[in-house]
Amino acid sequence: MSEPTTPTPATDLQRLAAATHDDPFAFLGPHRRGDQIVLRCFMPAARALRVVAGPTLERVPGSDLFIWRGAANQLPGDYELQWTDTEGTQHRGQDPYRFGPLVGEFDRQVFGEGRHWHVHRFLGTNLRTASGVEGVLFATWAPNARRVSVVGDFNRWDGRCHPLRHHPGGIWEIFLPGVDDGARYKFEILGADGSLALKTDPYARAMELRPQTAAVVSTRSSHRWQDQAWMAARVRSDWLHRPCSIYELHAGSWRRRVNGDWLSWEELTAQLIPYVRELGYTHIELMPVMEHPLDASWGYQTLGYFAPTARHGSPDAFRAFVDACHQAGIGVLLDWTPAHFPSDAHGLARFDGTPLYEHGDPRRGRHPDWGSLVFDYGRPEVRNFLLASALSWLQDFHIDGLRVDAVASMLYLDYSRQPGEWLPNRYGGRENLEAIELLQQLNHVVHQQFPGALVIAEESTAWPQVTRPTWLGGLGFSMKWNMGWMHDTLDYLRHDPIHRSYHQQQLTFGLMYAHHENFVLPLSHDEVVHGKGSLLAKMPGDDWQRFANLRLLYVYQWTYPGKKLLFMGQEFGQRAEWNHNAALDWALLDHSPHRGVRQLLIDLNRLHRAQPPLHVHDFDAEGFEWIDCNDAQQSVLSYLRRGAGEVAVVVLNFTPVPRCGYRLGVPLAGRYRELLNSDAGVYGGSGGGNLGGVHSQPQPWMGRAHSLVLNLPPLGGLILVPDTSAAG
Secondary structure, eight states, rough: OOOOOSSSSHHHHHHTTTTTOOOGGGGOOOOOETTEEEEEETTTEEEEEETTTEEEEOOOSSSSSSEEEGGGGOOOOTTOOOEEEEOOOOOEEOGGGSSOOOOOHHHHHHHTTTTTTTEEEETTEEEETTTTTEEEEEEEEEETTEEEEEEEEETTTTTOOOEEEETTTTEEEEEEEOOTOOOEEEEEETTTSOEEEEETTTOOOOBOOOOEEEOOOOOOOOOOOEEEEEEEHHOOOOOGOOOEEEEEETOOOOOOOOOOOOOOOOOOHHHHHHEEEEEEEEEEEOOOOEEEEGGGGOOSOSSEEEEEEETSSOOOOOOOHHHHHHTOOEEEEEEEEOOOBBTTTTTTTTSSSSSOSSSSSHHHETTTTTTTEOOTTTHHHHHHHHHHHHHHHHHHHOEEEEETTTTHHBBTTTTTTOSSSSSSOOTTTTTOHHHHHHHHHHHHHHHHTTTTTTEOOOSSSTTTTTTEEEEETTTOOOOOOOOOHHHHHHHHSOOOOGGGGGOOOHHHGGGGGTTTTEEEEEOOGGGGTTOOHHHHHHSSSSSHHHHHHHHHHHHHHHHSEEEEEEEETTTTTTTTTTTTTSSOOOOGSSSSHHHHHHHHHHOOOOOOOOHHGGGGTTTSSGGGGEEEEEEETTEEEEEEEETTTTTEEEEESSSSOOEEEEEEESSSEEEEEEEEEEEEETTTSSSSSSSTTEEEOOOBBBSSSSEEEEEEOTEEEEEEOTTTTOOO
């Protein structure tokens, strides 16, 4: 430690008092010159200050600076301070300015290159031990700031108390012993533009409940994971060929307490997990649980990219929820939003007085649809921030996969922009090359470090090879939402059945591209908000026909190639569209038509798991074969699903007219069991069907040597399989 010669002590004192000092460690703490030492402490809240079992520091008149000078051997290297505050209370603690830097050059360099997958382990708040003393390392990235201080419960929110050390590359840090988990804090940043802002830590592991905006120190986890069997099995999982049905939900409005409050993670563990298990889903997908300021954004305008929202409890409570899901055999997927972020003053916007996380040009840095800001994907540190966020949920919370929101808005520079409102890439094109690189890097790293984990794209355009490997030029996602299937199917079902014969191509066209990608078939929250009504409300006809149409839709979805996703409430035919401020209409389950829809979903999920043809070749053309896609006049579709040497026959009647004696070509002779009939009385249907099964006839039909004569129920779907136990 050498005594600084410039700037002068008087200037240093003025800058400390004005909270403009950008290099406090060069002045504060112990500094040696020969065999002499000077100790300086700037403590606005102190009335008197001394070294424990050592010398007393003198206050510089008219200031909050305390100084002691003396022989170096009079000040132990591990000294502690004792002071009396302005209210006369005694305190004892460490001098943070006696500790050297804890953020190493290697970490800073790799972060600057955008390749530090665990950057949150040195940025934000992290538990450290320095010179035998345990404390919290506070660190942030603000390369253009003039001064950064940490303020919080531990220093009266006074930015003069703890200004941070500045490293090349824009990392600021300070080590503070004596700060406990649960303490609230922010970074006070004197920006490059002279602005003074209180910013929530971008790397915070926990945050206050809105409308409060402070970060919360969270460096320790007391949760002990019990999902080792699940995690080991996930590594070996062949998810391409396994059943996957996803229950999408918003944790804040699935159910609520009697007083209208949100359920805690403990309450969701007790209520949601048994419910999902009874329904038979393989996964749940949570709409964003990352911290966000506005309830009405449903979490999609995220600010806490490393912090579970405080709305439902602590980070450890969320860990316990995920753990319980795994022990119940349920995977957990999270929505994750790297496409944009809100412009709240306490958040990422102009973090150091300049556009830092967002692109500086509004033609790339502002999203016209959502009024939010777009990340600067070309900046290595920003890409690193996003990548580390994604990986933190997989590692720290054992999440089984991420569904990446609004991928299309990331891929296209002209997304929702008029001519003149966007900037082309360096080749003059509309593709966002930096965002493409980020997504490829994300998928490569996730699949490399977390085998068995999924990354699913919400991508609504015809961008090629979204789910193909990066080494083939693809984006590398595990799966992609099939938005075309969803739009075409719902558009078709809105037609009165009398007109459906003119629109059958809306159902058949999707098979032209169904195996170009690894698709998820989504009936998501987006289809039941903003005046669109619930799925039940979209269906034409009287109440009986609406329910029959809805059940038929689910049979179609569960037998069509692709994994399955259904939004909460639609499993029992919610009548009203989704309201994020209220619980689902659970009272509807007191009525038999709604219970019938729910029972159908239970049985579809059971068959989906038990019948290999319904899931083994979801992504392979060999798993699907039309029997007849041309019977538009009667609005009937029929097809085969194949897998593991087995076959299932699916027949769908999209009119309310029963089709008795309907002949259908089949590949094998023998008896066919009717595994499911959506018109069964137990589901609320009329009970029409085939009495549990039917024998084939040797009459060739539809180019096949054998045929079945079926009774097709009105607005009904059938699933039949060859009865291997029957003798011909």
